């Protein structure tokens with residue numbers, strides 16, 4: 001029996017990251033297929049709710065950060 005906390009294939013879409021500027025919550029605001037790594041990976045943009053700082057990351061279908069592109 002498995003304890004499932006996140007469905008595979010959601011690309012970590014419900015992740016909340018910590019803002020590097022103000023340590024506020026960064027929410028996912030844009031998702032797109034990764035331009036180099038293809039449809040198995042997503043490029044995601046996060047925007048801070050407090051200061052508007054933006055950051056992008058590349059993740060696989062399990063929401064794990066891609067080692068190829070930071």
Ligand SMILES: [Zn+2]
Pocket residue numbers: 019020021022023024048049050051052053
């Ligand atoms: Zn911030």
